[in-house]
Amino acid sequence: MAESHRLWPVAAAEFGRKLCCLGKLAAFFGLGKRADGLWRQIAYLGHGGRPFIRVTTRNLRKGPGLGKPQIRQSHRNAGAGKPPPDAARKGALRLIAGVRDGLSLSDQPSALARLTPPERARAQRLALAVLRNIDRADTLLVQHLSKKPRPDVLDVLRLGTVELLEMGEAPHGAVNAAVGLVQTMGPKGRAASGMVNAVLRKIAGQSAEWTDLPPEEMPDWLREPVTNAWGSEVTLAIEAAHQAGAPVDFTAKPGSAAPGEALPTGSFRLRDTAQITALPGYAEGDWWVQDAAAAMAVRLLDPKPGEHIVDLCAAPGGKTLQLAAAGAQVTAVDISDARLARLRENLQRCGLNAQVVTADALEWHPAQQPDAILLDAPCSATGTIRRHPDLPLIRDGSALDGLTALQAALIDHALTILKPGGRLVFATCSLLQAEGEDQLALALERHPDLTVIQPPADLQDWTTPEGGLRLRPDYWPDRGGMDGFFIACLQKPEASR
Numbered sequence: 191m192a193e194s195h196r197l198w199p200v201a202a203a204e205f206g207r208k209l210c211c212l213g214k215l216a217a218f219f220g221l222g223k224r225a226d227g228l229w230r231q232i233a234y235l236g237h238g239g240r241p242f243i244r245v246t247t248r249n250l251r252k253g254p255g256l257g258k259p260q261i262r263q264s265h266r267n268a269g270a271g272k273p274p275p276d277a278a279r280k281g282a283l284r285l286i287a288g289v290r291d292g293l294s295l296s297d298q299p300s301a302l303a304r305l306t307p308p309e310r311a312r313a314q315r316l317a318l319a320v321l322r323n324i325d326r327a328d329t330l331l332v333q334h335l336s337k338k339p340r341p342d343v344l345d346v347l348r349l350g351t352v353e354l355l356e357m358g359e360a361p362h363g364a365v366n367a368a369v370g371l372v373q374t375m376g377p378k379g380r381a382a383s384g385m386v387n388a389v390l391r392k393i394a395g396q397s398a399e400w401t402d403l404p405p406e407e408m409p410d411w412l413r414e415p416v417t418n419a420w421g422s423e424v425t426l427a428i429e430a431a432h433q434a435g436a437p438v439d440f441t442a443k444p445g446s447a448a449p450g451e452a453l454p455t456g457s458f459r460l461r462d463t464a465q466i467t468a469l470p471g472y473a474e475g476d477w478w479v480q481d482a483a484a485a486m487a488v489r490l491l492d493p494k495p496g497e498h499i500v501d502l503c504a505a506p507g508g509k510t511l512q513l514a515a516a517g518a519q520v521t522a523v524d525i526s527d528a529r530l531a532r533l534r535e536n537l538q539r540c541g542l543n544a545q546v547v548t549a550d551a552l553e554w555h556p557a558q559q560p561d562a563i564l565l566d567a568p569c570s571a572t573g574t575i576r577r578h579p580d581l582p583l584i585r586d587g588s589a590l591d592g593l594t595a596l597q598a599a600l601i602d603h604a605l606t607i608l609k610p611g612g613r614l615v616f617a618t619c620s621l622l623q624a625e626g627e628d629q630l631a632l633a634l635e636r637h638p639d640l641t642v643i644q645p646p647a648d649l650q651d652w653t654t655p656e657g658g659l660r661l662r663p664d665y666w667p668d669r670g671g672m673d674g675f676f677i678a679c680l681q682k683p684e685a686s687r
């Protein structure tokens with residue numbers, strides 16, 4: 191028994207190597223949505239002098255058995271305690287299953303529809319914690335699994351692991367809850383309850399290993415360009431920032447304050463989780479939720495009272511609110527009526543005004559050329575992974591070419607409708623230079639008569655040699671980071687071409 195225990199990781203590693211080849215073959219023949227991504231990451235890691243397979247989310251999601259059974263436990267012992275299955279955990283599992291099916295968290299409003307507000311908040315917290323730690327959880331789980339569990343059972347194991355090791359849940363509570371959950375999953379779920387009980391009891395003793403695990407890696411389509419741009423150290427720092435999650439930032443109306451710490455760039459930051467709508471000043475419309483990095487686009491535009499400013503991709507409206515609060519006459523354009531509904535709500539709550547237009551920006555022409563345009567263009571949103579850990583699991587980078595082409599077309603169109611001498615701020619919440627630094631360089635090539643307006647002096651540390659502002663999640667590590675953004679302010683020449 192002792193001998194087979196020692197050999198198991200080696201045999202499993204060998205099996206993993208074969209699976210990896212199979213996966214590559216599957217990818218080659220186009221089998222499965224992301225077969226290559228599923229299997230590429232099977233890796234051997236030195237672990238206490240013994241090799242073990244690091245199987246990522248995607249491996250476990252679709253892979254076959256992983257080696258010889260390591261744990262055998264009678265199902266008769268399962269389910270001690272049997273607490274009633276709880277709504278928040280079930281809601282979290284529905285969200286995670288949706289992400290497995292390729293849906294973003296925000297695409298799943300019905301998943302939590304029947305929950306009370308506190309249950310909903312807890313379900314979201316649990317789902318976010320699991321999605322932020324899914325590969326790390328799988329790295330430990332695979333050590334105890336003799337074969338791949340059903341996807342829904344695996345999600346329960348992941349949830350239990352994260353509750354135990356990341357969220358500090360008491361072992362008996364988290365393990366019993368997990369057992370209770372699989373027991374509601376029909377006969378096959380009930381049959382897995384002994385395994386769930388045994389695996390999670392072992393996992394509960396692995397807090398030191400958990401702490402030593404590296405942060406979740408970005409997928410290759412994102413990690414490679416990030417590493418090419420800033421090197422491995424920065425890549426790891428960005429991944430650590432993703433792992434840490436994000437505080438809540440607020441922008442306050444001029445003359446008002448928002449909850450939390452005042453940041454040097456003018457935003458406010460609350461590190462503790464809180465019910466936003468219950469915070470002081472929410473009902474009064476004194477502030478709105480907006481990441482500190484996102485708020486800097488309007489600082490670069492430097493709106494003046496009375497200026498006519500078009501927010502060309504405006505919804506849900508954080509920047510429209512900033513522009514309106516600065517006294518500009520704002521026209522907020524967006525292609526999505528549903529997203530504009532949120533913008534209208536935000537305007538109303540904050541007592542601010544803007545003309546709201548549902549239109550494709552590429553085909554929209556204002557009655558008069560505006561003084562300035564804010565173009566917060568659609569992008570990969572890879573700068574927001576701290577808050578959207580589902581993003582790396584549901585995106586594969588294939589939309590990138592279409593997005594960069596759309597961004598360039600939007601820049602060109604914005605310049606045609608902007609008044610001579612007017613300012614255009616281009617922004618993307620992306621970590622990819624293709625959607626930031628490269629877009630600026632290409633825009634200057636296409637329009638050599640544009641001038642780059644330098645960011646304010648206090649942002650010089652983050653200013654690129656070309657005059658763009660590069661913001662990254664690893665900045666402000668002690669304060670809690672910021673979203674990844676690229677922002678540049680361009681001035682159209684006085685004499686229109």
Ligand SMILES: C[S@@+](CC[C@H](N)C(=O)[O-])C[C@H]1O[C@@H](n2cnc3c(N)ncnc32)[C@H](O)[C@@H]1O
Pocket residue numbers: 484502503504505506507508509510523524525526529549550551552566567568569619
């Ligand atoms: C990054 S979000 C904008 C965020 C917004 N500026 C804010 O601060 O809340 C990009 C927006 O572009 C919109 N969009 C995408 N394609 C568009 C198009 N062709 N015309 C207008 N809006 C578009 C999307 O609906 C989305 O709301």
